[in-house]
Amino acid sequence: MLQLLTSQIGFYLLLSIFLIGSLGSLFLSKNDKYANIWGNAFAILGSSLGLIFSVSLMLTNRTFSFNFNSLYQHFLDFSFNVDMLAGFFIGVISLIAIFCSFFALGYVKHFYNKYNIGVLGFFYNILIASLILIVTSSNAIWFLIAWEIMSISSYFLVVYDRNDESNVKAGFLYLIMTYVGTAFILFAFLLIYKYTNSFDFSIIKSNINLIPFHIKNIIFIFSIIGFGIKAGIIPLHIWLPAAHPAAPSHVSALMSGVMIKTGIYMFIRLFMDILQPIPVWWGVTIIIIGAVSSLLGVLYALTEHDIKKLLAYHSIENIGIILLGLGSSMIFNFLGMMSLSLLSLMAALFHTLNHAVFKSLLFLSAGSVINEVHTRNMEEYGGVIKYMPQTALFFLIGSMAISALPPFNGFFSEWLTFQSLFQGIIQLSPNFNWIFIVATGSLAFTGGLALACFVKAFGSIFLAKPRSQDVKHAKESSLSMRIGMGFLALFSILLGLFSGYTTILLEKVGKGLSIFNEVFSSVSVSGDQLFQINKGFSSIRSFSIFIFIILVILFSFLVFKYLINKNQKLKIDKTWGCGTDLNSRMEITTTGFAKSIILIFKGILKPSLQSEIKYHDSESRYLPKSMTVTFKVNNVYSKYLYKPIQKIFNLLSIKVKKIQSGNINLYISYIYIILIILLFFIL
């Protein structure tokens, strides 16, 4: 059975299921309900099959690749390579997709009779399928095809809620950015083709040494830009906080959890596999990008009061953390410390997996809150926990995981990342380890700021008094949605609990890459998930920690609740408000919570504060009528980078349009002039 599954047939089966799902829901689009059920049912089916596929693949190392020559394009060979890395990413994709689809079953209901559900199901399935194609395709052209299918389908999902002007704008920005990225990628592959005469990854890999050094560097830069746009590294990230909120929540979960990881996948594929050997400055660049992205990402997240934008910025932050791992892996790889390089790669992969889990969990729970309260603005939430207790719990787990609190999964991947950076600091000479010090510092501060940010998020969404009427009508979300969230929450606990086994699996994945084939591991896992880095430099046992924490908290709970004076009375009364009757306007707001941090980092964030006061008596100005204070953070990137570019091209095009002046004599004079030029100068 498994043999059959982990083979071409299984692969085709996988894709065909999604295809059936998409087309079926398109055909059923007359009836919203059926279309929704059909589309998501097939998505669930396909992705659970994919999960089995990848797990059995990783456990049994039964990697396979196949290709046959193309229809008429001589270089468009239909070639796929399902190795361990691809298997791992298929696993991540499927894992997230299953629960997003479960969630969608209930979530999509509120689109009924508003938009065409069939189209949603169509593009949703196509998106998942294209993600799987991306990580498996082993030919640049096929890769680009899958890549663009992913971009286009996700674009149509972003503009799905098209009656909102801002969504269309966001989609526009997104598609432009991603197309520019594709152009860069295409050019990078063309450069590779120029020297290796092939678009097939395996062939490229085998005669990579034909590419001269400086060309390799150009390729690196282009692929950084191309894939970095998709991964959302700063400053190429501007589409991300715009597009992810625009999409329906289960889609934004998929996009933020998985889609941006395809950029990471290609980074790994190119830098750790195909373009090997690599110069050191690539790794340094990656680490610097990672440090900047993680720190700035979390800072921008702090400034947000749109919940989905906040989560989107956290995706940027986590991409940064992943890149820290990857970059250190690349540096170690250059220095020939292969086992350490493997360790860092494991850290990156582990964080990829974890971030996929808890970020999609967060997006889903945020989505179910938005679905009830009908706004993304956190200032209008408050006290939701009383109306949606389970969603609140899921969001809490998600926030603890993302801010790397033990015993959830986020902690362990960040721990691993920290360890690899520590190793860099300890073992490398001063001309390298400064970069690791920088990375560690940024990671440390990122952790602290992320914690603050999620206290803010959870507090202002779920705690205290409701700040708007809509909250009071909120109800706990439907069963299928809770299933989706609940399982992801469960996974973020389990992945933490069994982080040892996960690490071993990831090591296998890493060793799947040819450069790590015979590298001895620097991680040893024993017994109760005790895993040690580098001969006991540091060690941690996730399992016993988990048990111990639970026990101790239970213990203290029992002791103090029941042993010490069990007949204590508990009086419910209203919060003390210095004698005034406290209302929800007096609570701390989202902006207020983050303001102190924003002011501390005002050098980077460039906040601007305008206040205007309207007076009853405009001349004497004694009796103010109203006072409005607007506190916002300037988007330096669009101001100093993107707007100027746009201006330049607009100006250029307006200038060029003058050519078409409408005067026929002029037109003929063009012909005359070009004739003269060609006759007298070109010849």
Add this chain to the structure above:
Amino acid sequence: MNIFILILQFIFIPLISPFFIGLIKKVKAMLQNRQGASVFQVYKDLWKLLHKDEVVSNDASWIFMIAPFIIFGVTLVVGVSIPLFISNLPVYVSGDILLVVYLLAVGTFFLALSGMDTGSSFGGFGSSREMTISAMAEGGLIFSLLTVSIVYQTTNLFNISNGNIFIHNNFILSIILAFAGFFIVLLAESGRFPYDNPDTHLELTMVHEAMILEYSGKRLALIEWASANKYVIFASIGANIFLPYGISHNTAILSIIFGILFLLLKISAFSFIIGVIESKIAKFRFFRLPDLLLISFIFSVIAIGIIN
């Protein structure tokens, strides 16, 4: 024997922590030429609080209700995973520095949430400031501990405290720098001057007290106790990691008792210093604190820099 040691380690922190809070109070009182309450007053307060009835805000959710237990429990867990009086605990959970840091962060997280939960404006501002400070403190804390673990080639606190300082004479300067950084963080994390004023209520500058304003009865007791634990935890980390003298390296009764005495001595010294500081300097303006914490971070970075 081992199990006995483990239990001792488990109860040690909560047992001694109120005493040192009392000690600091005593020192401050003396410096203000007051008699001051007895050093054991804090125990009495906790006992009293534990037997009072509670008033809970009607806006509060289950977060508010369970937070104290989590906060307190976390301090217990950390108390077991750091070296106190013996450097090679026979059965230890984990002594990893990152684990300790992030476990304490769990406590901070829930403390801040509970502060926001009741919807009182005090609580909200308290949490905001608390999170700001702890976010800024994170770097300094990790780096100061990292410095030491680089010196001793391990991130396991027990192994570090096991190491012999005398063979590391060439690193003495960096250890001192790191200790300076650590001490600044200690003040921040345990809510002491110049960061926070543990004595006053209803002052706009307060951080910790603002968050727990709505608590009463045993939950208040737990939180107060937990904060005391946190202080002692930091103190003993400082004591055992940066100047690991006298900690017992084996499970012989005598050396353990010796270690305990040494630890108490060192923590008392800490408390005395803190008491002096608290009576000598004023509380800083809030926006000056980040600079201080940054300084601690820089100290540790320099320390790492001069190691190699």
Add this chain to the structure above:
Amino acid sequence: MSILFLQFLLEIMFLTIIFLHLLKKNSDVVLAYIVQSILISLVLLNSFIETGDILILWVILCVLVVKVILGPIFFRRLIKKNALAFSVSTYLNSPLTLVLISFVTFMAFSNKLLPITNIIPSYHILLSLSLSMIFLSLFLIVNRKGALSQIIGVLSLENSIIMFIVFAGLEQSPGLQIGIIFDIFVWIIISTVFASMIYNKFGSLNVTEMNRLKD
């Protein structure tokens, strides 16, 4: 006929194009075109005399019918119907035009184009002259604002090309030439129709009025 005579004819034709540049009255412009066409037929007659191919007579006949009789009739009707005695002005005033004309002529004589003006070395002058005529007719179309002058310009461009190929000994089989002339005929009809349409729509034959279609 002797080469000198041919050269003489060609120079007259060259002059007609110069005139086309300078003339203001539409009727004169048409007249100049008629002269051109007659010269063409004379030159063709010469090649008939040389080759003795009867078919060329047909070609000459067509030329005369289309370019000397029918075409001018159309133009005349156009002029009469719309009562436009004077063609609209040029972009450059006459002196500047003359300067440019001389420049263009030099260009045609320049060494760059030697290879094509030297196809038949003995006819070098003639070929260069007709090449310069090609350039000049193009310049006419550029310089003139009147729709009629543009039509004439295109036609004289065609004439000059015919001239060139005749002297370069590149005449096609008469059948093809007749085909070409048929094309020209249709072209004349259509263009005159459009010219009158322009007059109806825009109230003048000034093509610079037509600048609605921009960007």
Add this chain to the structure above:
Amino acid sequence: MEIFFIITLLVLISLITILLKKRIVVEVISLFGSSVVLFLSFVIALKISYTGTDYLLFNFFSIDSLGAIIIMIISMIGFGANIYSIPFFRKETEKNIIGFSRVKQYFIFLNLFLASMFLAASSSNPILSWIFIEATTLSTAFLISFYNKPSSVEAAWKYLIINSVGLLLGFFGMLLYFTSISSLHGNGLISWDLLINNVSHLDPIIAKIAFVFILIGFGTKVGFVPMHTWKPDAYSKAPPPLGALLSGALLPIAFFMILKFKIITDMVTGPLFTKNLLIFFGLISIALASLIMLNSKNYKRLLAYSSIENAGIMALGFGFGGIGVLGAILHMIYHSFVKSVMFFSSGNLLLKYNSDKIDNIKGALEVLPVTSISFIIGFLIVTGVPPFGIFLTKVNILSAGIKIYPIITFVALFFMSIVFIAFLKHISNMFFSEKDDDMVKEKNNIWLTITPIIFIVLLIVLSFYIPPFLSNLINNSALIY
């Protein structure tokens, strides 16, 4: 014999149409004719493909493999134009924009236009081809001024003058090639083969000059910058089906002529000269078109500029040579179909909104779902989004280019992405915007939408599967050109 039938049939139809009084008869006859033509041209193509030799008919017609491809394109676009024209003009008569006489006129000229295109593509003699290309200009001039508005007259005038000038220059260049043939041949028909056989007598510098004239002359017809100026006017003023024909069928023919002369020139001067010229024109065409598209205000002009850009891409392909030629030929095919899809869809938009300004089109996705979807798909295809064919052809062309001129390739790629951005900007304004309230969604008129849909299906099929006879033709012509 088939080509002869085709032409006689088309001419006959247009003659008969003059006499007809009933509209339905006109339409039926024209449709019948075009379907027969479609069939016959496929027969020709199959013959050429399977015999592997050129198709010759009493030394008047000779069609090589590329010619066969172009003939198929003409016939299919012509067929599509016929199918589309019937409902389109019925709609317009409903809205009494035009009357029966105009419709009749339209069909007369349409068939003449088709006939002259077939002749131009198939005749064995350059001069004849030239004559018939001139004839296409003449037959379409009236169709461009079809609506008889000032602007359309203006467009027609510009079209007429600019094209005539261009073609005359082309004519001159063409004649220069005949210097290779000693004037003894003077009276015989000079066929392409004769030119190729006598190429040894051709002076290289003359050949270069001649090619310059050819490139400018027929480049005017193709619409290379800066000779493109007539294109936006003509395309935007002509009836949409004619726009499809102009951009889908006429452009390839003109390109075809250039290519034929390119071969001859290459034999004398070596390939580099013509290649560089083609690359030069291709590049400036792409650059200028893309920049103008960034803020153009009229969607039919947008399409015109897009076809200028695509002509540029083809020129690049032929200029880069190698595998680029394959790509360029495929690109020619795809472009013809996708552009007619877009023109037909734009026709539907025009019918609904009575305006060709982009700003006046709001929320089309709700008002005209099918048309909008076909337009959007057309946009995705024409801008070379995977997995559609044009992406692959672009990759072909660029991968040929990267080998020789990396920088030029990069610039071309850059401007191609600007084209995408420009297109997307207008698309999202037109389709994803909030619709005005007075705009009511009407039930989809199947006859107006069937043609675009058929072509889209065809395109999608072609981008994944090229039938053997076609790939055979493509490969042969790739070998020649």
